Amino acid sequence: MIEGITIYEILTVTTIIFFIGVYGFLTRKNLISILISVELILNASVVNFVVINKYLYPDMLQGVFFSIFIIAVAAAETALAISIIINLYRQISSVEVEDTEMMKH
């Protein structure tokens, strides 16, 4: 644990980052910006896992494993999303959310 920094302060920072991510997710109209917001949300949750593991149960490692798995899933998700975005841009020349109406078939 960090000397002089309580768990409340770190949880405050991660909460604020999480809600900034939610705000970006709801207000931006661009697929890549939405992806950036999702990364913010996932990162806040990863820090929460690790900090709770370190401060409350220091002799276990579950939080570390879960955060590693979250990072792996986030990487896979980003790669897939970016390939979908690039493919979409090739077909309709736009990455705005409102223009993507043709993904159903």
Place this chain on the structure above:
Amino acid sequence: MIVFAIAAVRNRKMLRSVIYLLFVLVGIAGIFFLIDYNFLAAVQLTVYAGGIIVLMIFSVLLVHHIELELEVAKPLKQIITAITCLVGTGIVLTNIYAHEFNVVENNISTTTADIGSRMLSYEAGGFILPFEVISVVLLAAMIGAIVIAKGKKLTNKNED
């Protein structure tokens, strides 16, 4: 870090907001270093700051003109969303501060060897099965990304 996060979601130029996201991710890696999980900080730096940021910069450069200003939501919708997010932050923070965490004072430092042996152990508390599953997921995601990014283009050419 919070300032950079706000800048990442508020900035209207794509490339700048990706760079602000990079600063946020490096700051989170700094938190991991501070609480003595060196392996996790290294993973964060390589996977996020190395891989995902480069992917995003690639896609931004492929998709946008750099100086293009993005359109954002209407001001009314922005204000409503901001108020909702502030209320949510307030609720979560009051809950956090109302809860008593029984913090264990400790100075245990976890080595990478610990993490590796626990992750690959077959005994109770080992994480071998999720490890294998996540490797399959990564492989499927890679193949899927290649297929999506490449296959549609070929069919398009055929249609043209």
